[in-house]
Amino acid sequence: DAGVTQSPTHLIKTRGQHVTLRCSPISGHKSVSWYQQVLGQGPQFIFQYYEKEERGRGNFPDRFSARQFPNYSSELNVNALLLGDSALYLCASRGGLAGANEQFFGPGTRLTVL
Amino acid sequence: AQRVTQPEKLLSVFKGAPVELKCNYSYSGSPELFWYVQYSRQRLQLLLRHISRESIKGFTADLNKGETSFHLKKPFAQEEDSAMYYCALSPLSDYKLSFGAGTTVTVRA
Numbered sequence: 001d002a003g004v005t006q007s008p009t010h011l012i013k014t015r016g017q018h019v020t021l022r023c024s025p026i027s028g029h030k031s032v033s034w035y036q037q038v039l040g041q042g043p044q045f046i047f048q049y050y051e052k053e054e055r056g057r058g059n060f061p062d063r064f065s066a067r068q069f070p071n072y073s074s075e076l077n078v079n080a081l082l083l084g085d086s087a088l089y090l091c092a093s094r095g096g097l098a099g100a101n102e103q104f105f106g107p108g109t110r111l112t113v114l
Numbered sequence: 115a116q117r118v119t120q121p122e123k124l125l126s127v128f129k130g131a132p133v134e135l136k137c138n139y140s141y142s143g144s145p146e147l148f149w150y151v152q153y154s155r156q157r158l159q160l161l162l163r164h165i166s167r168e169s170i171k172g173f174t175a176d177l178n179k180g181e182t183s184f185h186l187k188k189p190f191a192q193e194e195d196s197a198m199y200y201c202a203l204s205p206l207s208d209y210k211l212s213f214g215a216g217t218t219v220t221v222r223a
Contacts, residue, residue, distance in 0.1 A: 042213030
């Protein structure tokens with residue numbers, strides 16, 4: 001198992017554009033979480049999905065949305081991009097909803113907004 | 115609200131010296147505390163969690179509820195310990211991790 005995979009690795013967009021980031025969890029994992037990591041800061045929680053339902057949302061504007069597919073992969077969508085959206089976007093998967101299940105992180109997608 | 119503070123952005127120690135990374139948190143309930151590590155060109159990975167009460171790669175961390183701290187310690191630092199370390203918190207039986215800003219550790223020969 002390659003672990004959590006994310007695509008693309010890098011992405012350059014301009015202000016006002018839309019972006020879609022993709023994540024494939026570890027085989028058998030049903031929970032996917034998304035985090036934003038701005039340079040010099042720790043990751044900040046954006047969303048969690050479990051069994052295709054949104055189970056939590058962080059303090060992010062409605063421009064950010066996500067969904068989870070029947071195969072448990074997930075997409076993060078960001079509309080009307082701002083310069084401040086430039087960051088590393090991390091996806092993490094875990095076997096269960098919470099509790100004792102460890103969260104495994106992907107390598108991230110580096111988004112640059114010009 | 116849950117908050118994690120790592121007061122040191124950078125920490126430099128000599129090989130064989132003790133190393134301690136500070137982490138303080140604020141949370142009104144009973145949290146679960148973690149230390150994550152990111153080595154150069156690798157992905158973020160779990161180092162240890164307070165519930166496990168185990169030592170990983172020689173590192174230990176004790177949850178002090180009175181001081182709301184979860185400091186990470188290792189008695190003898192090794193060069194391979196050079197990495198970025200993040201302290202994180204989640205409510206028990208919850209999913210949302212709150213991370214500190216991280217501490218970059220450099221172990222010099």
